[in-house]
Amino acid sequence: MSSVPVPNPAPASAQPSRWRQYYALTKPRVVQLIVFCAVIGMFLAVPGWPPLVPTLAATAGIWLVAAAAAAFNCLVEQEIDRRMTRTAWRPTAKGELTDMQALLFSVLLCGLGAAILLVWVNATTLWLTLATFIGYAVIYTLLLKPNTPQNIVIGGASGAMPPVLGWAAMTGSADANAWLLCLIIFLWTPPHFWALALYRTEDYRKAGLPMLPVTHGPDFTKLHVFLYTLVLFAGTLLPFVSGLSGWFYLMSAAILGAMFSWYAFKLWRHYSDELARRTFRFSILYLSLLFAALLVDHYIPR
Amino acid sequence: MSNATPAYDWTSLTGLALIALAIVSVVLMVAWWRGGLRHKSRTQRVAALAGLTLFLCFDLVVFGAYTRLSDSGLGCPDWPGCYATSSPVAAAQHIAHAQALAPEGPVTEKKAWIEMIHRYFGMALGTLIILMLVAAALARDARARTLAGVTLVWVIAQGVFGALTVTWKLYPAIVTGHLLGGMGLLALLALQAPARADDTAPRNALDCWALGLAALALLLQIALGGWVSTNYAVLACTGFPQCNGQWWPAMNWSEGFTFARELGRRADGMPIAMTALVAIQWTHRLFALAFTAAMGWLVARLWKRGNKSRRQAVIILGVVAVQWATGLSNVVLGWPLVAALAHTAGAAALVICIGLEAAAALNSRIRVPS
Numbered sequence: 001m002s003s004v005p006v007p008n009p010a011p012a013s014a015q016p017s018r019w020r021q022y023y024a025l026t027k028p029r030v031v032q033l034i035v036f037c038a039v040i041g042m043f044l045a046v047p048g049w050p051p052l053v054p055t056l057a058a059t060a061g062i063w064l065v066a067a068a069a070a071a072f073n074c075l076v077e078q079e080i081d082r083r084m085t086r087t088a089w090r091p092t093a094k095g096e097l098t099d100m101q102a103l104l105f106s107v108l109l110c111g112l113g114a115a116i117l118l119v120w121v122n123a124t125t126l127w128l129t130l131a132t133f134i135g136y137a138v139i140y141t142l143l144l145k146p147n148t149p150q151n152i153v154i155g156g157a158s159g160a161m162p163p164v165l166g167w168a169a170m171t172g173s174a175d176a177n178a179w180l181l182c183l184i185i186f187l188w189t190p191p192h193f194w195a196l197a198l199y200r201t202e203d204y205r206k207a208g209l210p211m212l213p214v215t216h217g218p219d220f221t222k223l224h225v226f227l228y229t230l231v232l233f234a235g236t237l238l239p240f241v242s243g244l245s246g247w248f249y250l251m252s253a254a255i256l257g258a259m260f261s262w263y264a265f266k267l268w269r270h271y272s273d274e275l276a277r278r279t280f281r282f283s284i285l286y287l288s289l290l291f292a293a294l295l296v297d298h299y300i301p302r
Numbered sequence: 303m304s305n306a307t308p309a310y311d312w313t314s315l316t317g318l319a320l321i322a323l324a325i326v327s328v329v330l331m332v333a334w335w336r337g338g339l340r341h342k343s344r345t346q347r348v349a350a351l352a353g354l355t356l357f358l359c360f361d362l363v364v365f366g367a368y369t370r371l372s373d374s375g376l377g378c379p380d381w382p383g384c385y386a387t388s389s390p391v392a393a394a395q396h397i398a399h400a401q402a403l404a405p406e407g408p409v410t411e412k413k414a415w416i417e418m419i420h421r422y423f424g425m426a427l428g429t430l431i432i433l434m435l436v437a438a439a440l441a442r443d444a445r446a447r448t449l450a451g452v453t454l455v456w457v458i459a460q461g462v463f464g465a466l467t468v469t470w471k472l473y474p475a476i477v478t479g480h481l482l483g484g485m486g487l488l489a490l491l492a493l494q495a496p497a498r499a500d501d502t503a504p505r506n507a508l509d510c511w512a513l514g515l516a517a518l519a520l521l522l523q524i525a526l527g528g529w530v531s532t533n534y535a536v537l538a539c540t541g542f543p544q545c546n547g548q549w550w551p552a553m554n555w556s557e558g559f560t561f562a563r564e565l566g567r568r569a570d571g572m573p574i575a576m577t578a579l580v581a582i583q584w585t586h587r588l589f590a591l592a593f594t595a596a597m598g599w600l601v602a603r604l605w606k607r608g609n610k611s612r613r614q615a616v617i618i619l620g621v622v623a624v625q626w627a628t629g630l631s632n633v634v635l636g637w638p639l640v641a642a643l644a645h646t647a648g649a650a651a652l653v654i655c656i657g658l659e660a661a662a663a664l665n666s667r668i669r670v671p672s
Contacts, residue, residue, distance in 0.1 A: 076439045076447075099440050123312035134458065138435065142451035146444065 021091040022105055025074050026067035033284065034162045035063045040291045041166025041181060044244065044298050050170055057120030058169035062162065064113030065129045071106040072137040075099060084203040117169075125169045132161040146208075149215040156189030157182075177244045181294075184239075185287070187232040191225045191264060192283040198222065198267075199276040222268040225279075229264040233257035236290060245297045252293035260286050307380050307396075309469040317388025322425035326433075329358065329426065344441035348450065351434040352494035355427065359491055360650055362423050363484045367646035369420045370531065371639055375472050377413030381465045382421065390414040424464060431457045434494075446494065453490045460487060475561045478528040485524055485653045492657025497665050501610040505663045512603040513663060517656050519596035524649050526586040533558075534566070536637045538579035542630055545584050553581035590629070597622050597652075604659075618655050624648045 081093035117126040135158030144151040163181035204211040236253040378384035385393035400409035438450035460483040539545035558581035604615035631641035
């Protein structure tokens with residue numbers, strides 16, 4: 001699109017849009033949800049309010065490394081992005097940013113984030129965060145995604161790490177409760193992603209990615225979305241069982257879980273693209289509200 | 303002293319990273335100057351980087367064997383730095399103190415240097431593999447990407463094994479695992495190195511079976527050899543071909559091949575029996591016969607396929623002969639350092655030969671459109 005040289009009448013106004021291009025590379029909305037889950041992990045890790053400096057530093061560090069992983073993903077997947085309507089607008093896919101620019105941007109963000117985590121947080125958080133980076137940018141993006149329909153199930157493990165990162169940032173280690181939060185996001189990822197894949201099947205087919213609806217058909221996928229929401233429902237009850245959270249959380253998890261399962265059930269029995277889109281949107285709201293409930297519950301005196 | 307040193311201390315991380323980067327810069331500059339990286343397509347550049355990394359990895363495997371054979375594995379008692387510093391220079395006081403307490407080691411100045419040089423080059427290798435992955439990600443070549451991704455994950459696991467080697471105090475199963483990890487890395491890098499253009503004739507099923515069997519035999523024999531070395535069982539059998547004057551010596555297999563135990567100990571903590579070490583040594587020697595047969599079949603297949611692969615056949619046959627000579631020297635001459643190092647280097651060379659042959663076999667099946 002930008003291959004034809006066009007005389008630029010206002011070079012001064014090109015500057016902010018370049019920043020916006022770089023910003024778009026970091027997948028801001030996905031990264032926001034990731035950082036949100038990490039921050040919740042920080043709050044839940046300690047009684048009362050977490051200390052200010054490590055909290056801010058860990059938030060910044062995790063945000064930067066997550067953004068770097070997103071930018072690296074854009075760099076690697078530009079061919080695929082170009083073939084999918086959902087992602088064709090990305091600056092790397094349109095060729096607005098060169099490979100070198102995207103690469104250096106990713107390296108810079110990752111280095112900066114790692115340095116912040118090492119200096120102001122702790123080494124455990126640094127290693128866990130870098131492991132998550134490798135898990136997303138290398139194991140998921142390069143190895144799993146183009147090779148297996150279970151890509152997002154296994155790769156979901158790296159997306160599920162943020163609460164553990166937050167927890168480690170506060171305590172220097174991750175206890176069983178942190179891994180419970182990780183488990184919840186891990187179980188949430190397949191129904192979330194497959195709801196999207198169901199109404200974007202053609203996109204994925206064109207891009208040549210072996211997503212579940214492409215390889216095993218929509219019916220199989222819908223059933224699995226529904227089954228995963230049931231397993232997720234059970235998983236979200238565990239924080240109450242372990243004593244991490246109380247009644248407020250339990251009620252919230254039950255209501256949210258019932259709604260998500262109901263969406264998935266309807267999707268299974270009476271499929272429409274519109275319903276799949278609504279299910280996908282609800283899944284994001286679901287996770288945000290569930291973690292918000294964890295946070296609120298943490299500060300309700302018991 | 304070593305009790306007071308925490309096993310993991312990250313304060314030296316920045317210094318170590320700078321040393322590794324310095325090594326990588328020098329290696330890349332030399333490669334650039336020699337023209338190995340210039341004027342190449344992106345896919346060719348990945349292969350060139352893999353070739354460079356393969357060369358460094360071979361050296362590192364041999365140097366790793368030297369680290370082990372010179373008993374330098376615990377030359378620095380902590381990880382990743384040496385007494386929480388980035389070099390034995392900065393840790394000189396700690397090392398001198400430890401050396402004064404125990405002049406024979408495990409910590410001496412020389413051993414600390416050997417151990418740290420191994421770690422420096424290990425980190426440089428990891429950095430080169432990260433660069434290789436980035437180059438592969440830019441190259442848009444599905445096979446190159448997958449292999450580079452697997453290699454990065456592999457080298458990280460190898461780093462973890464290296465750390466455990468130190469902090470678990472030379473636990474034999476971990477040290478053997480670290481050796482096998484290094485050999486696996488060689489094979490992975492050989493698969494990605496610049497392809498031999500001269501031998502693209504398609505392989506038939508029998509060729510593939512011979513190659514697969516040879517690879518399996520090599521893996522087993524290296525594992526057994528590593529087990530001999532990490533258990534210090536080289537001198538358990540004197541004499542050749544007999545063991546301590548017998549064709550079938552008294553052996554305790556179950557004790558020798560119990561993996562969850564510390565160095566020189568049984569699983570219950572008692573000192574290990576000599577018969578267990580004899581079992582370890584004798585198994586490596588016996589399997590050498592099966593190994594040689596498997597290699598012989600591969601060499602025969604390569605020879606039969608024609609002129610182009612006869613050079614490969616001769617090289618493999620030669621290295622197998624060297625392995626017999628160096629292995630025998632280890633036993634007869636009482637474990638001289640040179641023979642032990644050459645035995646490891648020979649094994650590494652065979653891994654590379656098999657890896658390159660596997661790469662050629664893959665290339666002959668997957669036609670890459672030019």
